[in-house]
Amino acid sequence: MLKLYDVEVASRLLLGTARYPSPAILGEAVRRSQAEIVTVSLRRETAGGKSGGAFFELIRKLGVHVLPNTAGCHSVQEAVLTAKMAREVFRTDWIKLEVIGHHDTLQPDVFGLVEAARILTDEGFQVFPYTTDDLVVAEKLLEAGCRVLMPWCAPIGSAMGPVNAMALKTFRAHFPEVPLIVDAGIGRPSHAASVMELGYDAVLLNTAVAGAGDPPAMAEAFSHAIAAGRLAYKAVPLEPRDMAVPSTPVIGKAVFS
């Protein structure tokens, strides 16, 4: 089981709810992913509009934990207010904290992130910070009260997979006791399996499933890959070697010449 703040879940996949072809496909993808946590957001509602209500009902019927985000926030003030409004709507202290610092890469503004994390923790929030693989920033986030860290492995929606596996490895080694979730940049199930093999506790993804040709099938593929990666990590994989090592023993081999 994976414990995130005071909640325990069996699934190590956190799934985003954006960009699906239809609400029905989103629902089916969540079911087949076996995810127990989904991310959601908030946007301006139009007068008389009921779209937010329909989505709210859809999520409620899925019976999963909800992790609201502050996506699109570029300042501490915006992120903090959005988090408070999300708590009002979704009635959870959980917040996936995003403070975006760069338009092209959607790289987090790590200075604003740490400041917002401190403010929100003081207000009773349980913060899931979307951060980089920078160790010093991660230390500051822990000091600010975060009990989970979510480093990216590549820019959001890029589908590149882990571009710096070494940094992720170091990050894991440096924070052995902190639940670590790779958030952003995953494109394929093999990417998810590879970070799970490094010992990451979970993976958060969205576009890789929503943008696939068959999102529910891809959701299931990710579920298998993440479970396989976790099992492999627990089984202790071999380290790569530079030279060949025969797998078949040579002792007792027949000599024909």
Next chain:
Amino acid sequence: MTFIINGEEQQVAAATLADLLLALDYEGEWLATAVNGELVHREDRAGFKLGERDRIEILSPMQGG
């Protein structure tokens, strides 16, 4: 009075935040409101008096990653 509602200037006859939501047909337990950058809780809307050119944000759930 004139308000800035979700970024757009509008004239609405409303003394409180609850009046304004009613006048504009905003309804639902899933709405969150803020005035001038501060959250206004659901239960405080009826007693929250609005002023000229107050900036009002009305948000609802949507898909997110």
